[in-house]
Amino acid sequence: MSKQLFTIGYEGLDSERLVGVLRSAGVAVLADVRAVANSRKRGFSKGALGTSLREAGLGYAHLRSLGTPKSGRQAARAGDAALMRRIYCEEVLDTAAGIAALDALAALAEASPICLLCFERDPAGCHRRVLAERLAPRGFVVSDLYG
Numbered sequence: 090m091s092k093q094l095f096t097i098g099y100e101g102l103d104s105e106r107l108v109g110v111l112r113s114a115g116v117a118v119l120a121d122v123r124a125v126a127n128s129r130k131r132g133f134s135k136g137a138l139g140t141s142l143r144e145a146g147l148g149y150a151h152l153r154s155l156g157t158p159k160s161g162r163q164a165a166r167a168g169d170a171a172l173m174r175r176i177y178c179e180e181v182l183d184t185a186a187g188i189a190a191l192d193a194l195a196a197l198a199e200a201s202p203i204c205l206l207c208f209e210r211d212p213a214g215c216h217r218r219v220l221a222e223r224l225a226p227r228g229f230v231v232s233d234l235y236g
Contacts, residue, residue, distance in 0.1 A: 094229040095204035096217045102236040104132030108145045110234050117201035118148035120194065122217055123208070124156025150197065154190040155181065157216045170214045177216045182223060194220065195227055204234065 095114055099107055111119060119142055126135035139149040157165065161176035181187040197203055209215040212233045221231040 092199060092227075092229050093202055094198050094221060094224055094231050095202070095234050096206075096212050096215075096221055096231065097204055097234040097236075098207055098210040098212065098215060098217075099128075099130070099133055099236075100208050100210040104138065104141045106236045108141065108147065110236050111142075111147060111204055112145070114204070114232070114234055115202050116147065116204040118150055118197065118203045119206050120197060120203045121149065121151045121206045122155045122194075122220060123151075123206070124153055124158065124162070126151050126153070128208075148201075150203075152190065152194060154186060155194060155216075155220065157181070161216065165209065165214055165216075168214070173214070173216065174219055177219055182219065191220070191223055195224055195229075198224065198229060210235065 095116055097110065128134050132138060132141060135151055142149045157173065157177050158180045161173045164172040164176060182191060205217040205220055207215050207217045212218045225231060
C-alpha cells in the first residue's frame with residue numbers, strides 16, 4: 090500500500106497561500122526541513138510559521154537535522170544541484186544521524202499526511218527531492234505542491 094508524501098517550496102508564496110495549498114492537498118503536518126528556519130520573508134521564520142499553521146489547524150515540525158549544510162545551500166544558490174546533492178548525501182543522509190533522522194521522518198509521514206517544506210520553488214534543485222527519493226522505496230508516493 091502506498092503512502093502519500095508532499096513537498097513544497099515557499100519561494101513566491103505568502104503564508105496564507107501556503108496554508109490554502111496544504112489544506113487543499115489534505116496535509117496534516119508541515120515538516121520544515123530547513124537547517125536554518127529563519128527567513129527574511131514575512132511569516133516564514135520558525136515561530137511565525139508554526140503559529141500560523143497551528144491557528145489554521147495544521148501541525149508543524151522543524152526537522153533541523155534533515156536540513157542542508159551551509160556548503161550545500163551555497164551550491165544550490167549557485168545553481169549547482171549536483172554538488173548540493175553530493176554534499177547533502179555525504180554530510181547528512183549517509184551518516185548514522187542522517188539515517189536515524191530519515192527514519193523519524195518516515196515514521197512521521199506514516200502517521201499522517203505530511204509535506205516537506207524548504208525555500209526553492211523547483212524541487213529539482215532542492216534537497217527535499219533527495220529526501221523524497223530516499224522515501225520512495227519505503228512505499229511513499231511523492232507529489233510536489235505549488236502555490
